[in-house]
Amino acid sequence: MDKKQERHMRKFGLIGKNIDYSFSQSYFAKKFKTEEITDASYQNFDLESISDFPLLLKDTSIKGFNITIPYKELIIPYVDKLDKNAEKIGAINTIKFTKKGKLKGYNTDYYGFKKSLTPHLKPHHKTALILGTGGASKAIAFALQKLDITYTYVSRNATKENQISYQQLTPEIIANNTIIINCTPLGTYPDVKACPNIPYQAITQKHLLFDLIYNPEESTFLNYGKQKKATIINGYRMLELQAEKSWSIWNK
Incomplete structure (x- = not known):
């Protein structure tokens, strides 16, 4: 590449911590090659602290970012404006530089999740458990609201309304919530044997288990669901959809 081409290169990237495993870099590299x-x-x-973020802004060739764990909420004070959905969600995973040089935050996670979940929904899928309360779980909750699905958060410490702790999780609660979504990092490579501590014996073929994890392809959480003949979905399609949505935001 000559210097003239280099000057006109648009840079995009993923902000997170310990993100060597990341899907985004290889996904976009492949996309750029395929679509020429x-x-x-x-x-x-890879930022040690979100306070390092302003240093990236010195590179004027950067046109957009994706954001992953653990910065989806922590990065909000650094943006100038939020898209209306991102404001309601309270977490962002996409930043666009506007024509005036301002930073605008979006959430494409909810779009990716909603679109990848919808084809698998059955009439009895009315209530859901969201495992975890981090930035990703907020986008999931927003998508479920849009789909008219009631949800309850499950966390280590139930400190808010609409939350229960893992200790309070009974087989009856599992039986009554036929959608279970893992928004925790438990089970991600390389710690593939880990999984959320829930009463898996209560899962039936009526259940739908969705894991935001995509590496491994079938997490321990999903494997337990498969053994009970539940519908299982990993996070790969969601990631593809949210990545494409990010790309369209950067380029519109």
Whole structure:
């Protein structure tokens, strides 16, 4: 690549912590190659602390970011404006630089989740358990609201309304909530044997288990569901959809 081309390169990237495993970098590299997009690159920005974020802004060729664990909420004070859905969710995973050089935050996680879940829903899928209360879980809750599905958060410490702790989780509660979504990192490579501590014996073929994890393809959480003949979905399609939505936001 000559210097002239280099000057006109648009840079995009993922902000997170310990993100070597990340899907985004390889996904966009493949996309750029397949679609012959020659003026864009995508890289990981592994930040030890969110306070390092302003240093990235010195590079004027950067046109957009994705954000992952643990910064989806912590990065909000650094943006100038939020898209209306991102404001309602309270977490962002996409930042666009506006024409005026301002930073605008979006959430494409909820879009990716909603679109990947919808084809699998049956009439009896009315209530859900969301395992975890981090930034990703907020987007999941927002999508469930849009789908008219009632949900309850499950966390280590139930401190808010609409939350229960893992200790309070009974087989009856599992039986009554036919959608269970894992928003925790438990089971991610390399710690593939880990999984949320729930009463798996109460899962039936009426259940739908969705894991935001995509590496491994079938987490221990999903494997337990498969053994009970439940519908199981990993996070890969959701990631593809949210990545494409991010790309359309950056380029519109």
